[in-house]
Amino acid sequence: MAPPYLDLMEDEEEPLLLKITGLVSGYTLREPFLYRPPASSTPPPPRPVQYHNGPALPLREPPRRHPMPVLWKIAYGVGHILNDICASMWFSYTLLFFHVVLGMEGYVAGALLLLGQVVDALATPVVGILADKNGSGAISAFGRWSCGRRKSWHIGGTIAVLVSFPFIFMSCSICSSFEENIWVMPLYFSVLVTIFQVGWATVQISHLSLIPDLTPSEHERTELTAIRYSMSVCSNVAVYFITWMVLHLNKGEELKIGPNDAYKFKEIVLIGLGLGMAFTIFFHVFLKEPAVSRRSYLNLRGSDKDIPMAATSTAQIFRDPRLYQVALLYVSSRLYATLSQVYIPLYLDESLDKEAESLAVIPLVSYASSFVTSLIVKFINKRCGRKVTYLIGGIVSIIACMWIYYGEGPSYVEHEIYVVAVLIGAGSSITLVTSLCITADLIGANTESGASVYSAVTFADKLFNGIAVMIIENMKCTGFCPHYYRDALAFACGGTAAFGLVSLATLIPVFIGAPRGN
Known part of the structure; x- marks a missing residue:
């Protein structure tokens, strides 16, 4: 036989x-x-x-195998824009809004941001593991007969973001009835922040884990990652442009941000969410998730139950030392990008004493630089390889931090700061895109474990971001400290960029694409 x-x-x-x-x-x-x-x-x-x-x-x-349709690539790229708009608002203006507009103490505002990062970090691995369990849970069951396993989680996270994030940048209407209880306002915003961060993590992991599901090609995965980051940069540019327009059109006698500007932040967040939701609809309409991301086996008896394939188990993933090396690389990249995003507006406001409009214009220049760099980083990766490309980005990032520390005088404040913004944008773009490409290389053909790998890699990033902001805010002096945020940018961002290069050095003898366990 x-x-x-x-x-x-x-x-x-x-x-x-x-x-x-x-x-x-x-x-x-x-x-x-x-x-x-x-x-x-x-x-x-x-x-x-x-x-x-x-x-x-x-x-x-x-x-x-046929190449991916161009429309799929575009639809995938815009699928994270809503999250990116929210993240840009969260990291750029949350501390400013809580501290300057709502009048919270600095440590309370920092604690709320830390809470958000901790919730995000804890939700990330949970979402990753649940999303990889084929057919388990109500969301995955919904996805089996509707829009797909990954996209169904994307929808659930989007709903959570929409019902919570707008209210984070609005005054607490019920808090005025409890003026004597100082804990009411922090509690109110804590609930909103928790719901938002769980939804944000769900959208992020479901969107990232689609990359290995959509294509096995290394070059197409790099292209998808670059497109995704380009759209992220465009989202940040859109936020800063919207912010500049709102601040410019509603310019009053006061040149500085104050408690009377709460309505401006409300307008900014509503415009941003409307734009992001339009692209989310485009993503779900035009991107078709592969019907079986985790390939099924149909046995001879006609059963429709899945027979396990040669999958890498979650336990095997977490026993692989390369996972932690790649995670450190990604954490360094994200810390640099996030801390610069958080503290550039405060640096401009307190250290350089710039006008309100510059809080949007200079970050806009930085993200324009990121966008241009993201368009060519694919070719740099192809020409130089992942590790050399990351090295270039790390060096550019460190140069920007050194310039911030040593820059002074009218020439720096009026002109050189824009060059620094360009370097920050280029450095963060190169390191972030390349670290995500290395993560996709680590997943390889084990697409059934994609969400678990991405959740593990992003877990520490979110936790350390919150801890870093909390430490920086607690160390701030109580009086007028014109150079504090300059030092925070120079040493915190420069230190993370240097740590990224150290993490890269540990990967020099390692072949990321090798089968796990070899």
């Missing part, structure tokens, strides 16, 4: 669906060897595939 075969078949509903024409119930694929028979009249028997608990089964050659 001839041995059973595994056929790789193209299917419109389930691409690359593995159909088993032999009785293989209970077997788990360990190392598939794809066999290409030579052109001859009598092809030799196919090479066997080793299984954990059974005889070897031969495997035929898979069909040729």
